[in-house]
Amino acid sequence: MTNSKLKLGIRMGAYGGVATIYLCLVGIIETFSDRDIITGIISLGHTLLFLTALVTGYLNMQQVDKLINPAHQVVEKAPKPKDTIHSAVAGIITGISLVILVLVLDRFNIRDMLVNASPKLFELLLLEKGVTPTMVSLLPFGQGLAAGMLRLVVFSTVLGLVGGTLYLLPPTRRRSIMLGIAMVVLLGLLSDLMRIALNKPGWSEGFYKLIYTGRGLSSQGAVITLVATAAITSAWRYIPDSYTRVISVITAWLPTWIRITLASLLSVSLLLRLAWFLGIENVYPPILPDCPGLITSNISLTNCTEWISQGLSAPQESTEGGLASSAPAVSAAITLADSLMLLGIAASIFLLLVRTVQMSMSSDIQKWPAPPLQKLERAQRLVTLYLGVAALLFIPGVVGVYPSEVLVMVGLYVVMGLGLNIVVGMAGLLDLGYVAFFAVGAYSMAVLTTVDASVGGAQLSFWGALPLVVVITGIAGLLVGAPVLRMRGDYLAIVTLGFGEIARFLALSDWFKPALGGAQGIIKIPDIHIGGVEFVGPQKLYYLILVSCLIAYFITARLKDSRVGRAWGAMREDEQVADVMGVNTTAYKLLAFAMGALIASVSGAIFAAKLGTIYPHSFNVQVSITALGLLIVGGIGSLPGVVVGAFALVGLPELLREFSEYRMLFYGAAMVIMMLVRPQGLLPSARRGHKLQGNERDQDDWMRIAAESEAAGSESSG
């Protein structure tokens, strides 16, 4: 047994070594070493390097656990602390692999072939670069090649040991430590975003200075993050409870009229703020909390009017003032609403305090009585909804321009993902050329609205063109759907991929150049207007995208539970049976393609108007793969999954500029890993698509045969 555990350790160590060398040679370590996680202590590149050793140790212990305790039932057979020695062995082997890499880099020049085998990588591996000089002098074993190699092995061993120990910890503690590390890495990664969002006068600046230096987390920031995460994870299960309790106290003890007044005052204040925000004509509106403060921050009429007069005195090109001309009035109204609300809140807190004092004075033991359950639930739902809507509406103002831009991209992909979800998730048709519909939407919007005389000529407004765009793309969906009606799943995938490529070839070709502009694309696509409000800049476009996301979400959610959705589901599970049961599979397939297409067209149309210029190169296969990838990561068929997937696959890489080079690598790996480990996705839909999950009866006959032969194989071998 010990022998096999040792072998396991060596094997896992070798895997870890191969993985680390891969990360080094592909260039990830080197690229990421420019970004500090904790300033002066560790960069992202080194974090990855060390995390592989840590993960190797952890996985090794998991494998040891499986080896000695296959059924996971006998408690006495759980791995003992002394088993961590095998994790250490895995760490040693990982370290030795890296030492071999260092030696190769030292002796041979392989840079002609492997571009990333650079001197910088060499220095990074010896831990001589990417850390401050003071840190280097603190490192054990001093300078030099031999010392560096020894250090690599020792560090890997220790990290392997730590990884193994981590697996042995009780689950709650393990989770809080792992989340803490993840949180430190995440916050370190988001340091740029945080600088934009937080580093401005006010309380946020102090907070920013505490946690971050200019480049990454500060060391005290890392410690605070770790401790705070650990504290929050251990307190996590009490939070929903206290939230409910607060709401129950409020619903039970505050008179209804106070609650309604407060809520409506808050709404008025929020809406006025929104109107003001949309109304000012600056392309990049400044951050909202700088103007009339939210409930917590400074409220002063002078501050605000001063600010707005500055905004108004700035040079303005267009005269259609919209709400901006009445800005002082609006700001006065906002301040009034805010003050009234604060007064109301103070009054209610006072009331509640009086209540508490009364109760503690009385001999009656009974404390806060709970309101009726139904009422409580309704109140809770309302409050959550209210807070959610308020948060959604105020994100762009709070976070600033660049994060809003990221949110806009995420939103475009959410819309696309929701459309693709109809085709792939609901109807079970794997469409790899979804970008074609996005492109048709963008191009038809561009052709219909552009003011460039060489192409198009209709020169409609965005809203005039949108219905036409939707219809055109819907027809394109039918045209793509019709030929592939009788194709089986995997052929359909490849053919739709082909259609996506054809769309790009045609847009690029001389043949369609008079209509679509060829490789130069279409320029001068006008911006989107509603009344006097011009949707320019990511912070305003955000609202448009938000609305289209909500509409798309509503449509798909309603479709899912409708007769159409059930027909799609039946078709997805078994086309022949669905056909026999009276589902018109031809019509429903076409409908799925058309619905998917017209949702994508909205995304494409906004994309075109957002950029103002479109090129064929924006519509390559990567867009389709990204849309499919976010479905897979979120869970095929699951609507919240689309949102989660879009944030994970589009939002995160947008925030990390170094990441862009490895984005597709990350998507590909995510798809493979999800399929291998968790085919149902992060947020699986309740009614699962069995085409992608093997746990139900499978429709293909060969599958059944394969499963049986597998069973037969295991019987004969066992």
Added chain:
Amino acid sequence: MLRNALERFSWVAFLLWCLRIGVIALVVWGASATLLSGRYSASNWISLIVAGLAQGSVYALIALGYSLVYGILLMINFAHGEVFMAGCFTAYFAARALESSGYLAKHPLLTIGALLIVSMAVSTIVAVLLERLAYRPLRNAPRLVPLITAIGASFVLQYTFRGLYGSGFSAYPTFDILRGRWMVAGASIQIVQVVVFISALLLMAVLYWFVERTKTGKSMRAVSEDKEIAALMGIDVNRVILVTFAIGGLLAGAAGVLRGLYQPQGISAFMGFIPGLKAFTAAVLGGIGNIPGAMLGGIFLGVFESIGPNLVLEGLGIPGANQLRDAIAIVMLVFVLIFRPQGILGEKLSEEKA
């Protein structure tokens, strides 16, 4: 009689028939318009066809990889284009090293042999790793799961090699012995095209012999016939599948070097995607799972792609016809899958296979 026919009438079938007739009419119209205009002489056509044969034989070699895997696993190994790229791209570095050391000028044939060995080895390793890491754990998963995995793996491979070897475009060195031209019946033919075509034919002949005559080949055929029975007959199914992927990798690696010989430019990590798609088209065209079919399909596709833009598209009066060369293969794939999913040589497959 009439009522019967009316009852069986379906709009989809009707539209498909219209489409079929329309496509044939367009092709015939375009071709005859070009031929009647006399824009190209016979020698032009011969050069184009020979170029198409060379290109097509490379497609055929890659297509065999798709076909072999499909024959056994009923799965589209979407990442096979990247297997081709891996070999071709790695052999490029060997070629450059041999060129700078002067060995290439002295022993060109041995150099080509060395490149073939490097390329085939790398492609085989990539193909085997792909099977072992990405596909084997999903052997019994529903059909779309391995396909999605393969798409993911394809992108992982593309960007891995981009990370390893850099993102620029490179070119193979030129071989002096392959540089000349032959004059055949008034048409000038590049020697390299003939060499590529013949080497590819030789490789295919070896493959055919291997599958038909050797014991491993026999077990491959048995597994593709019925995995369960093959296992009962004492065949190690997993090993056979691994061997199949390895053979596909060998052929793709060889195709990589041949491509580098007749078309030295444009070596990059993304060079595998379009040839992969076209080779898949070729495999479907010939009848997927069918070895002679893949060869025939590849060569047919290569020739059609070579003459198609000039013959059909120019006849239809489409400007810049050569830009649409890549689209031809895809359009062809769509029409083959609509009208003859079993391909040229494929027998009428039962519902579960087709």
